[in-house]
Amino acid sequence: MKLAFYPGCSLEGMANDYARSILAVFNHLDITLVEIDDWSCCGATAAHSLSEKMAVVLPARNLAAAEIMGLDIVSPCANCFNRLLFSKAMIQKKIFDVPWTVTGSIQVHDMTRFLARPDMVERIEARVRKPLKGLKVVCYYGCQMVRPPRLTGFTDYENPMTLDRLATAAGAKVLDWSYKTTCCGASIGIGRRDIQESLTARLLEKARQTGAEAVVVSCPLCQVNLDLMQRDKASGHLPVFYFTELLRLAFEAENGSAEWFRMHIADPVPLLRAKDLLL
Amino acid sequence: METTAKDRTEIESRKVSSGKRRLIGDRGSHFLKRMEGETGANIAACYQCERCTNACPVSFYMDVKPHQVIRFVQLGWREELLRSATIWVCLSCEMCTTYCPNEVAVAETILHLRSLAAQSTIAPREKQLAVFHQTFLDELQRFGRVNEAWLMAALNLKPGILKEKMRSGQLKTEIELGLTLWRKGKLKLLPKRCEAIKEIRDLYRNRQGDRS
Numbered sequence: 483m484k485l486a487f488y489p490g491c492s493l494e495g496m497a498n499d500y501a502r503s504i505l506a507v508f509n510h511l512d513i514t515l516v517e518i519d520d521w522s523c524c525g526a527t528a529a530h531s532l533s534e535k536m537a538v539v540l541p542a543r544n545l546a547a548a549e550i551m552g553l554d555i556v557s558p559c560a561n562c563f564n565r566l567l568f569s570k571a572m573i574q575k576k577i578f579d580v581p582w583t584v585t586g587s588i589q590v591h592d593m594t595r596f597l598a599r600p601d602m603v604e605r606i607e608a609r610v611r612k613p614l615k616g617l618k619v620v621c622y623y624g625c626q627m628v629r630p631p632r633l634t635g636f637t638d639y640e641n642p643m644t645l646d647r648l649a650t651a652a653g654a655k656v657l658d659w660s661y662k663t664t665c666c667g668a669s670i671g672i673g674r675r676d677i678q679e680s681l682t683a684r685l686l687e688k689a690r691q692t693g694a695e696a697v698v699v700s701c702p703l704c705q706v707n708l709d710l711m712q713r714d715k716a717s718g719h720l721p722v723f724y725f726t727e728l729l730r731l732a733f734e735a736e737n738g739s740a741e742w743f744r745m746h747i748a749d750p751v752p753l754l755r756a757k758d759l760l761l
Numbered sequence: 762m763e764t765t766a767k768d769r770t771e772i773e774s775r776k777v778s779s780g781k782r783r784l785i786g787d788r789g790s791h792f793l794k795r796m797e798g799e800t801g802a803n804i805a806a807c808y809q810c811e812r813c814t815n816a817c818p819v820s821f822y823m824d825v826k827p828h829q830v831i832r833f834v835q836l837g838w839r840e841e842l843l844r845s846a847t848i849w850v851c852l853s854c855e856m857c858t859t860y861c862p863n864e865v866a867v868a869e870t871i872l873h874l875r876s877l878a879a880q881s882t883i884a885p886r887e888k889q890l891a892v893f894h895q896t897f898l899d900e901l902q903r904f905g906r907v908n909e910a911w912l913m914a915a916l917n918l919k920p921g922i923l924k925e926k927m928r929s930g931q932l933k934t935e936i937e938l939g940l941t942l943w944r945k946g947k948l949k950l951l952p953k954r955c956e957a958i959k960e961i962r963d964l965y966r967n968r969q970g971d972r973s
């Protein structure tokens with residue numbers, strides 16, 4: 483199976499560890515990810531803040547490239563996913579002129595939703611060599627992946643389950659909590675850090691109250707936001723994992739290395755060692 | 762004394778419109794029609810149930826609450842909206858739109874107001890956020906992709922930003938954050954440039970041609 487991979491800017495910079503774990507996981511699942519050739523930024527929040535036209539045409543370049551490849555796109559970043567879908571929907575309405583041909587022939591998949599399909603979960607379960615027994619986590623989805631539901635197609639947008647299913651497949655104990663889709667505020671961290679920190683701090687506090695030992699995310703912005711909040715020890719210690727990091731750990735337990743987690747601010751290594759999941 | 766939700770709405774809207782009590786804006790329903798046309802949001806369907814505001818995670822920080830934004834559009838109060846902090850503070854988290862019983866696209870309306878404000882001569886209430894969005898697009902135009910380290914550096918070079926950050930003490934926090942990210946290898950200093958950067962720059966040249 484082949485998919486077009488649209489990593490997005492974060493995965494080249496702050497979330498480079500996410501990119502590495504994704505490639506490893508897809509490799510184990512025998513799915514070939516073909517990076518979209520010379521992809522460009524989707525414009526994120528800035529484009530749709532300042533110019534609706536740019537919010538449509540910037541992602542369109544990547545949609546067109548994937549159509550030429552003839553492959554469905556899989557997007558690891560919630561924001562990119564949302565922007566690609568938005569662009570695709572707007573192009574069909576023909577409101578703006580787009581310099582590339584986008585016919586809408588390919589699908590845009592959110593990575594968690596793609597991997598949480600029953601056939602994929604089966605594949606994952608078959609590859610797990612060392613289930614992450616005893617690791618108690620909460621899954622955090624954020625806003626861009628599930629909302630607005632008419633765009634994202636999530637029917638269970640109040641209680642999404644894709645990450646829950648994947649973390650469970652990796653053997654972790656997933657706890658239920660009410661803050662799965664409450665916004666973390668990453669988009670205004672620059673400019674109004676006070677607001678962003680109040681939102682992020684509440685999420686971490688609720689996760690702790692739920693009894694979680696770690697948070698599982700799929701969005702690179704959520705990850706760095708939740709992680710940066712814990713830069714001084716006083717604000718507690720709750721590692722924030724990308725779901726693919728957990729899958730990779732379950733797939734190649736004996737080769738697991740602390741090196742994989744060196745980009746984390748809240749260091750997960752002591753927790754994983756205590757649970758006997760890492761040497 | 763207890764104030765009901767309705768009182769609150771009235772008191773707050775009066776404050777925003779700077780003491781003057783106006784029932785309907787200069788442009789009357791013209792603004793409403795224009796906003797509806799440009800966003801596709803059925804703004805006139807709002808019956809002020811405040812569900813959007815109750816769902817909003819940052820309504821506390823807004824001067825004009827989400828349900829009031831919709832009301833103001835109905836009344837044609839364009840200036841009050843473009844001057845508000847709300848249009849910059851909104852996170853585009855889509856809680857409001859998702860939970861509106863009348864399918865009013867509240868988040869999209871706010872976003873559209875933000876782009877109107879950016880194109881207007883009105884000084885943005887949240888200058889840093891406004892400049893940030895612009896800087897992001899500038900960086901995108903330079904490289905075709907956005908590098909976080911360069912983005913932050915470029916933002917600090919914009920007029921007035923660094924001075925404001927020094928004054929508010931934000932600069933200290935930011936340096937601390939930057940150092941943490943650096944130590945963890947999360948900052949990449951060399952930006953990657955798209956090979957087809959010309960295609961992207963052409964987009965910028967045509968961006969004013971908006972609707973086809």
Ligand code: SF4
Binds near residue numbers: 808814828863867
């Ligand atoms: S939820 Fe909808 S109907 Fe209710 S106040 Fe908000 S926009 Fe109006």
Ligand code: SF4
Binds near residue numbers: 817818855858868
């Ligand atoms: S999109 Fe904006 S107004 Fe709507 S709930 Fe989110 S922050 Fe509030």
